[in-house]
Structure formats: C-alpha cells, structure tokens
Amino acid sequence: MSKKLLEVKDLKINFKTYAGLVQAVRGVNFELNEGETLAIVGESGSGKSVTSNAVMKLIPQPPGIYADGQILFQGKDLIPLTEKEMSRIRGNEIAMIFQDPMTALNPTMRVGKQITEVILKHKKVSREQAKQRAIELLDQVGIPMPEKRFSQFPHEFSGGMRQRVVIAIALAADPKLLIADEPTTALDVTIQAQILELLKEIQKKNNTSIIFITHDLGVVANIADRVAVMYAGQVVEYGTVNDIFYNPRHPYTWGLLGSMPDLKNNVKEDLRTIPGSPPDLIHPPKGDAFAPRNEFALAIDYEQEPPMFKVSDTHYAKTWLLHPDAPEIPIPETISKRIEGYLKEAENK
Template identity: 60%
Template sequence: MQQTTPLLEVQNLQVSFKVRDGEVQAVRDVSFHVHAGEAVAIVGESGCGKSVTAQSIMRLLPTPPSFVKNGKLLFKGRDLLRLKEKEMQSIRGKEIGMIFQDPMTSLNPTMTVGKQIAEVLRRHQKVGLHQAKQQAIEMLQLVGIPNAASRYAQYPHEFSGGMRQRAMIAIALACQPALLIADEPTTALDVTIQAQILCVMKDLQHKFNTSIILITHDLGIVADLCDRVIVMYAGKIVETGTKWEIFKNPQHPYTRGLLRSLPRLDQAKDEPLVAIHGTPPDLLKPPAGCGFFARCEHAMQICKEVEPNPTALSESHISRCWKLHPLAKEVVV
C-alpha cells in the first residue's frame, strides 16, 4: 500500500471490564492502522480481544462494565473516543459500517428486511420513502439476493442463513461507508455459502473502495480476502505483516501454531493436525512477560518475566518474540 495518511489509526488502545473479581484487561496496548481501500484481518482464538477491539472502534461496548483505560481511535483524523454519542450516531452506518457475527440476532424480527435497509438510507442520506425503497432494492440486488423487489417485503425469518448475512452486508454498505468492520461474517455458514459471501464482500469493496477490518479465526478466509494480517493473543498484537509474510514466514510461535493446526491440500491423509496445547492466560491477572509463555515449546525464563519488544523484520512485518533477539538461540521450525 502507498504510504498515505491512514483512514483509521488505533493508538495504544487499552480496554478493560469491571467484574466482581477485579478487572479483565481484554485489550492491552493495541496499535494498528488501516489505509483507504485496504483489507486487514485480525485473527486469533476466542478471547484474544478481536471483537472487543472492533466494538471499541464503533463505541458499542456497554459502559459500565467496559471502560477505555488509554488510547486513541483516529478516524479521518478525529478521535472517536472524544466524540459525543450523538456525533457517533452520525458516523455509525454512514462512515463506518459493521457486519455482526449472527445476523438472526442482529436483524430486527419485527421489520421487513427492506425497511431495515431503507431506514439506514433515510436516516443518513435524508432521502424520501420511495427513493429509499428503490435504493434498498438495488442494494439487495448488489449482494446477490434474487427477486429483490419481492424480498424487500419479507421478514428475516423468511430468509436463509446465507441470505440474512447478505442482507446484513446490504445494510452495512447501504451508505457506502469508508470503513466496514466484519466480525466473523461467515460463522455458522457452510463452505459454499462462505465462498459466496466472501465474493460479494470483495466485489463491493472494489466497487465502493471500502476499507475492511475482518475479524476471524479462519485463516483460509484471510488468505482469500485480506492484504495484511494482525495476529492477536491475550489482548495484545503478537505479529503483524502482509498476508504473504504471515503465511510464508511466520515468526511468532503462536502464529506458527495457528498455521500448523490448519489442514493442507499437500498433507498426507494419516498426518495428524498439530493442536496448540493449553489455554490462554487469565486476563484478570495477565502475565508479566509474554502471554504465550505457558504454551510455547521454545519458551525461555525471560519470556515469563519480561514482555518482548517488537522486532521489525521488514517495513511491514513485526513480531514480538524473545527468540528474535540477537542473543537468543536459533529456532528450528
């Protein structure tokens, strides 16, 4: 990507939740950027902070129990954390769209799908009822829903799972936002429908020059859709780079573990998948050093005691691991 001013800059974001037993440090000093027209994936297992990061950008987390301890969310130069709720309402849907994980719980069951798309258009573009309806039908056609005019008047329960997800994409992109956040958009869909949804997202990204933040644990989707990859673990970014750098030359043991756990076409039938043993750390009491220490086969004593600094492997490839230190022994992969 050409080095222009990023559309979105997340700077040193820290998000916690107050619970009975203390403070869950869900996101711990996360920084990244997204350029216009770029697709960036945030990957990692459940509980690593992916969705909390995404919902923080949209300011959708309930307060309390959540609170932002530190950081900035610069979108087109404006810090979203400093905006009033009314100002955020003018950004949500218009400038930043979001596709949620489960469309059945995200769509309003009492409103027709068409009216839910038209509502976004009428709110943000100030168009009349007839024009909003026509634009909503066009959006349904764009996301590949057949007989869009008749589908406009149907309710979410009358749509299949894949069609509901297409409808969510239509709502999110109705106002042609500059940034689309997709939180596990293909979860619970079969592989054929997943491929169709990804194709729709890629086509619309190119049509509208929309930037995408894709939250997922499916690295196959990442390889197909995204330009860059951010790997999160225990609320922190442990590695980031282009998709080719992450897939061809992963440097953090956690990233390698994720890739080893995936089935490959060149893999022998009797060759077992390699799981990452153990569980993530308790973020009520985060470890002082590397969060992956207890599960890492290459762990050293310093990994337990001191958090590793980021090591730049190229202009775009950065990893946090003590094994990358010049004094560490070489790791044989």
Template identity: 70%
Template sequence: MEIKKKVLEVNDLHISFHTFAGEVQAIRGVNFDLYEGETLAIVGESGSGKSVTTKSIMRLLPEHNSQIKSGEILFNNENLAKLSDKKMQKIRGKEISMIFQDPMTSLNPTMTVGKQIMEPLLKHQNMSKAEAKSRAIELIKMVGIPKAELRFKQYPHQFSGGMRQRVVIAIALACNPKVLIADEPTTALDVTIQAQILELMKDLQSKINTSIIFITHDLGVVANVADRVAVMYGGKIVEVGTVDEIFYNPKHPYTWGLISSMPSLDSDDEDLYAIPGTPPDLLNPPKGDAFAPRNEYALKIDLEQQPPMYKVSDTHYAATWLLHPNAPKVEPPLAVRKRMHQFKQDNSLVSTKEGR
C-alpha cells in the same frame, strides 16, 4: 509502489471490564493502521480480544462495565475513543459499519427487510422514502438476492441463513462507508455459502473502495480475503504482516501454532497440531509474554518480560524474544517449514521468470 492513505489508526489502546471478580484487562496496548481500500484480517483464538477491539472502534462496548482506559482511535482527524455518543451516532452506520456474526440476531424479526435497509438511508442520507426504497431494492440486487422487489417486502424469517447475511451486508453498505468491520461474518454459514459471501464482499469492496477489518479465527478464510494480517493473543497484537509474510514466513510461535493446526490438502493426520493449554486469565495478566506457558520454544526471559515488537521487514513485525540477536536459533514446526520451503521455491520461480 503507491503510498496508500491511512483511514484509521489505533494507538496504544487499553480496554478493561469491571466484573465481580475484578478488572479484566481485555485489551493491553493494541496498535494498528488501516489503509484505503485494503482488507486487514485480525486473527486469533476466542478470547484474544478481536471483537472487543473492533467494537471499541464502533463504541459498542457495554457502558455499565467497560472502560477505554487509554489510547486513541483516530478517524477523520478525530479520536473516536473520546467522542460523545451523539457524534458517534452520526459516524456509526454512515462512515463506519459493521457486519455481525449472526444475521438472525442482528436483524429485527418484526420489520420487513426493505424497511431495515431503508433505515440508514433515511437517517444518514436525507433521502425521501421513495428514493430510499429504490436504493434499498438496488442494494438487494447488488448483494445477489434475486426477485429484489418481492424480497423487499419479506421478513427475516422468510430468508435462509446465507440470504440473511446478504441482507446484513446490504444494510452495512447502504451509505458507502469508509470502513467496514466484518466480525466473523461467515461463522454461522456452511462452507459453500461462506465462499459466496466472501466473494461478494471482495466484489463489493472493489466497487466502492471500502476498507475492511475482517475478524476471524479461521486462517483458511484469511488467505482468500486479506491483504494484511494482525495476529492477536492475550489482548495484544503479537505479529502483523502481509498475507504472504504471515503464511509463509511467520516469526511468532503462536502464529506457528495457528498455521500448524490448519489442515491443508497434503497434510496427514499426524501433521495436524493443537496448541496445548488455554489462553491466559486477563484478570491477572502474566508479567512476561502471555503465550509463554503454552510455548514449547519459550525462553527464560519470556516469563519475566514482555517482548518488544521486532521489525522483520518494512511491513512485518513480531513480538517474540526469539528475534533478539542473542536468542538461540530454533526451527519452526514441520508444517510451517514446509510452507516456508514452498514459498522460497515459488519466489525463486517468479524471479527466474522475471530475470528472463
């Protein structure tokens, strides 16, 4: 198995927001790596810290009330958390790009689409206007927008939602960035357009070997795009593993809840599950496991102490006391057990075929 090069490394990141009510501890010790050419999906409910984590990589957090309290964001042997804004401007848009959730608010309504795609090329690539224009038309074609020369001269309001999102992707990919952060890029789009945008991103990734961090609350999307998944809850990563490990052998009760609440083709109405309660108040984060009050499998220790990250395999880790050797054995919910059973069956079929 080839060892992939690490492109980005986040170590023990803590981020707070200072509000009138007090200090909101939005990110509480996040660790993850991103490897060359891979897609890492960060999954979790709204408020779990997904967007704050990735905006901190781009250093796009509001300056007046946010603070990176500790931790490192290592990229190109530099700690982005400590870089000056001037240095960050050279990285932002050139080496690390972002696709935002709503294309209408991330495009300038007063500028033609072509000019907006040309901007990063003129700023970062030292191109002449003529070179930038021809590259912008190439990018418009690359993201699947027909009549590129005509579209180059048009304004965002003349495009549909899906086409606007393609324009945003063209801007983000203009300088062939090493890292592309996609913050719920398909949430505002209907299902058929979603599928096209996801397909487009996979296709472009294979062409330019960009590493992607894909933020979503929709596990169904993850199965189609990601190589690895990090599950976030209460400002922490509670489980991380390959797509197969997270979908078919999940270990954290929060991941069980997310998977059980995801409809599949063979699920009945009764099978669908909703995680009870609400996410924790990060003004006063709980002493123990943040998920404990909503967790029907919670142990006494969950209310007193945060669990460490337990190793399940070389690529799979989960922060739950249920993995402690002395913890009682519990059965995951039915929907999760069905998936596990299916996974074991599929794996045994594969090994039988390989054994022939």
C-alpha cells in the same frame, strides 16, 4: 499512494467485573489504509471482537473502560466523542456486519424497511428514493427478485441470504470502513466462499476499507492485505498476508497455521493443537503471555514482556526469539509442511 483511514494507537480496554478488572485489550496498535483489508485473527478471548467494537464505540460504559490510547478515524480521535456525535459516524462512515444474521435482523420487521431506515437516517432522500436504493442494494449483494424480497421477513430467507441482507444494511449509507465480525462463522463452506467473494467485489467497486475479524487463518489468505495476530489482548505479530503465511515469526502464529486442516495435499500428520488455554486477563502473566503454551519459550519469556521486534518494513513480531542473542529456531517441519500445502492450495484458487 494509499491514504490512511484508521489508526489505532496503544488502545487499552478494561472491564469491571465482580471477580476484578479484566484487561481485555492491552496496548493494541494497527493502521488501515483506504481500500485495504486488515484481518484480525486469534483464538476466542484474544480481544479481537472487543477491539472491533471499540472502533465503533460499542463498548458499554460501564462495565467497559477506555483506559488509554487513541482511535484515529480520518485523523479524528473517536474516544472523546459523545454518543450523539458517534451516532452520526456509526452506519454512515463506519458500519458493522455481525456474526449471526438472525440476531442482527429484527424478526418482526420486513427486510426492506430495515434497509430503508438506515438510508433515511443518514441520507437526505425521499422514502421512494430510499426504497429504490434498498432494492438496488439487495440486487448488489446477490439476492434474486429483490423487488419481491424487499417486502419479506427475515424468517423467509436462508442463513446465507440473511447474511447478504445484513451486508446490504451495512452498505446502505456507503461507509468508508466496514467491520466484519466473523461474518461467515454460522454459514456452511459453500455459502462462506460466496460471502467472502461478495465482500471482495464490494471492496473493489466502492474502495471500502474492511476490518475482518476471524479465528480462521484459511479465510485470511483469500481476503486480507494485512494481518494482525492477537493473543491475550495484544497484537503479537503484524504484517502483510505474505509476511504472515510465507515467513511467520511468532510461535503462536506457527501454532495457528499448524492447526489448519490440510484436506487437499494428503498431509498425514495428526492435526496439531496449541496446548493449554489463554491466560486469565484479570491477572495477566508476568513476561510473555504465550510462554506457558510455547514449546520454544526462553527463560526471559517468564520474566520480561518482549518488545515488538521489526522483521521488515511491513512485518513485526512480539517474541524474544527475534532478539539478536536468541537461539535460532526454525519453524517446526510439521508446521512448515502444512503451510506449504496450504499455500499451494491458495495459489491454485
């Protein structure tokens, strides 16, 4: 049985701004086992990156405030830890792959030095041993001629190769948890597929746990074990990748799945969009935050926030449509066709 590595309990994070207090994360719960990948998905502004930065304790305080909750890593709450205590965990036990490799790398420093610095900080090895380990890492992440590349600067690498270097830096101290914040957004589709394959290989080889942040549900089907769908700072649906793709229960998840383009199965319908935009989290709406954009909203959605209903032992969704007294609403046909088409494509890979 897999051992629990990370548990986030009722996490609330606010930001003080001139306009007021932004409630960016509003009671998030999820857990992650050893060797497992959890994908956190949702539109921009849903709280995905704030949640992942909170796990690394990278939220600047101020303006950020850890208002409530716990982040239990190997059973230890990270929130009360000092910066000095966190610096021993960051890079060593929890590492992060950032979205844009050009801003994640120091343009004035040779790539090899950027990797060896991490190794020397967290491991008791000589400079020569750190260099050999850095060359091994460059080779492991698929960079040809690693000995030569070790001495080059970031501008001498392509975008995909730079992202591989960022992954090598994240792996330098053999972390137990890797947080990948939209690591393929800035890359073309072919390179994106290579990076995803690389992350899967690394996970298999090292039994690394991964939190994968993305707005692209297409990426999720190929990499995740479990999925947390976020909207307006809350997890609105949570389940295994099969739960989310084969039996989505929240209208927001339907919208995300329905807005994926189907390029291979000749689905002729216009690409669906979710009308409106996410709410202002300085003044979160009463009731269900998704109600104004939800064509299936019930009267209670505008009055009372729904609880997290249990669909199965692995699957939960925060929608009044799961209440025993709610009308039964099937997934709209246009969305179910698109999901079927997409699943066929995923099964053929």
